[in-house]
Amino acid sequence: MKNIVIVGGGAGGLELATKLGNTLGKRKQANIHLVDANNTHLWKPLLHEVATGSLDSGIDELSYRAHAFNHRFTFHLGRMGNLDRDNKEIILSPMFDDNQQQVLPERRLQYDMLVMAVGSQTNDFGTPGAKEFCSFLDARSQADIFHKKLLNTYLKANNTASREGNFSLNIAIVGAGATGVELAAELHNTASELAAYGLDQLKKDQLKVTIIEAGERILPALPNRISDAAHRELSKLNIDVKTQTFVQEVTQDGFLTKEGKLIPAELKVWAAGVKAPDWMHNLGGLECNRVNQLVVKPSLQTTLDDSIFAIGDCSFMLQKDGTPVPPRAQAAHQQASHVYKNIVRINTNREPTDYIYKDMGSLVNLSRYSTVGSLMGNLSSGSMMVEGRIARLVYISLYRLHQVAVHGYTKTTLMTLSGRINKIIRPRLKLH
Ligand SMILES: Cc1cc2nc3c(=O)[nH]c(=O)nc-3n(C[C@H](O)[C@H](O)[C@H](O)COP(=O)(O)OP(=O)(O)OC[C@H]3O[C@@H](n4cnc5c(N)ncnc54)[C@H](O)[C@@H]3O)c2cc1C
Numbered sequence: 001m002k003n004i005v006i007v008g009g010g011a012g013g014l015e016l017a018t019k020l021g022n023t024l025g026k027r028k029q030a031n032i033h034l035v036d037a038n039n040t041h042l043w044k045p046l047l048h049e050v051a052t053g054s055l056d057s058g059i060d061e062l063s064y065r066a067h068a069f070n071h072r073f074t075f076h077l078g079r080m081g082n083l084d085r086d087n088k089e090i091i092l093s094p095m096f097d098d099n100q101q102q103v104l105p106e107r108r109l110q111y112d113m114l115v116m117a118v119g120s121q122t123n124d125f126g127t128p129g130a131k132e133f134c135s136f137l138d139a140r141s142q143a144d145i146f147h148k149k150l151l152n153t154y155l156k157a158n159n160t161a162s163r164e165g166n167f168s169l170n171i172a173i174v175g176a177g178a179t180g181v182e183l184a185a186e187l188h189n190t191a192s193e194l195a196a197y198g199l200d201q202l203k204k205d206q207l208k209v210t211i212i213e214a215g216e217r218i219l220p221a222l223p224n225r226i227s228d229a230a231h232r233e234l235s236k237l238n239i240d241v242k243t244q245t246f247v248q249e250v251t252q253d254g255f256l257t258k259e260g261k262l263i264p265a266e267l268k269v270w271a272a273g274v275k276a277p278d279w280m281h282n283l284g285g286l287e288c289n290r291v292n293q294l295v296v297k298p299s300l301q302t303t304l305d306d307s308i309f310a311i312g313d314c315s316f317m318l319q320k321d322g323t324p325v326p327p328r329a330q331a332a333h334q335q336a337s338h339v340y341k342n343i344v345r346i347n348t349n350r351e352p353t354d355y356i357y358k359d360m361g362s363l364v365n366l367s368r369y370s371t372v373g374s375l376m377g378n379l380s381s382g383s384m385m386v387e388g389r390i391a392r393l394v395y396i397s398l399y400r401l402h403q404v405a406v407h408g409y410t411k412t413t414l415m416t417l418s419g420r421i422n423k424i425i426r427p428r429l430k431l432h
Helices: 012-024 044-050 064-070 140-162 180-196 224-236 327-348 386-409 409-425
Strands: 004-006 028-034 074-077 080-086 088-094 102-104 107-110 113-116 169-174 206-211 241-243 247-249 256-259 262-264 268-270 304-311 360-365 370-376 383-387
Touching: 004 012, 004 107, 004 140, 012 028, 012 064, 012 327, 012 386, 028 064, 044 224, 044 386, 064 074, 113 268, 113 409, 140 169, 140 180, 169 180, 169 256, 169 262, 169 304, 180 206, 180 224, 180 360, 224 241, 224 370, 224 383, 247 383, 268 409, 304 327, 327 386, 360 383, 383 386, 386 409
Parallel strands: 004 028, 004 113, 028 074, 113 304, 169 206, 169 268, 206 241
Antiparallel strands: 080 088, 088 107, 247 256, 256 262, 360 370, 370 383
8 A cells, every 4th residue: 555644734734634544544545644743733823822821722732643543544743854755755853852861763754645744934034033032933832832931921020010100011023914913912812811810910001012014014915905904903902013124133122123223022922934944945855945845836746756745834836827825724725635636636547636726815813802804706806805703703714624624524513612611611811
């Protein structure tokens, strides 16, 4: 039986492994393997909610090993570090525990078909001090660390505010893309929830959240009117948006701009830019772009090797209009379905078909305050702006689509129901 190996069990990779396991794996037509660096999966667009405590990640996370058992694929815990194309093997780096004791040595896994789905990370563009002083939200572990840091910083600030009237807690985020904007709104919500739970010495106007953006406007990838609507909502929340502000250096005290001005911040988040991990640069001699993404043909096969596919944020595919498919969960979701069809076609000696990105629109969720975005019409009429309840429903439906692809309709309905129950029986905020 052929070995089909998927590396990365995120928005795209987990859906693909589940589909292949349920079909080819179940019928014993292929061995399906999923490799991930973590034991559990959490849908990445939820990370800012984990970071601010609005979401308890323990409830929504999925265990890869249990999921693999139920869906007829094999899970390998490990971090891919290299690729040996001559022998058709991926190389997993040795694994160490928290005390630096080796748990597993370097391992090799043979593939007949390989799908790279390792996602992306924020790009600090080598800005001095960014790695040292900023928090990043690329992985669940980082979101958990930020959450602890946020609670401790808030506790300290609340204590200081009880003694010093003119004290303020400054939090600054670099990058006014969806992550930065959504995080800022969530932080505002967290502050009012913490006040309700008794940390009320720090008054609303003493929390200063700033978004720093080098471009002319927030949400640069979205239409102007959505950007304007989101900006208005942020202003209502007293969130300071500094556009056309270029961060030159990060220090313990805050962000230094090109003009030499310091934007003070106790908590600093870097949420700008997207790049594939550095180890993917020239991986196995495959073609990649300047941000390490693997260049793929419309069939989603890499340009230099038909047995290797790449999907989601770690792939780069130019569309007919010359623009790349954007790094979004909806693209990863669509590409997982498309690669599934192409693998089945290739397995039955048929030619793979071309993938066409269907932009369903973009939505930005400003915590409980508002949701704004655009939905694409069926006709060539372009996009339609949506706000409020409808926008919120569509925003949630993107996650539900992922859950349905991974768990099926029945389990997703039960999970939705248990989510509702948890809202009643658990605190509104994760407080520990
Ligand atoms: C805070 C936040 C909010 C977002 N909001 C939205 C939104 O509202 N809408 C939207 O469309 N998109 C959103 N995005 C973007 C979206 O999350 C990504 O586009 C999407 O998750 C990409 O899917 P993927 O499958 O390519 O990678 P991911 O979902 O990132 O999955 C990658 C997987 O690969 C694993 N991995 C990484 N490196 C290795 C390795 N070396 N070896 C083995 N495994 C590895 C990781 O553990 C992970 O499980 C958001 C992103 C963030 C950070």
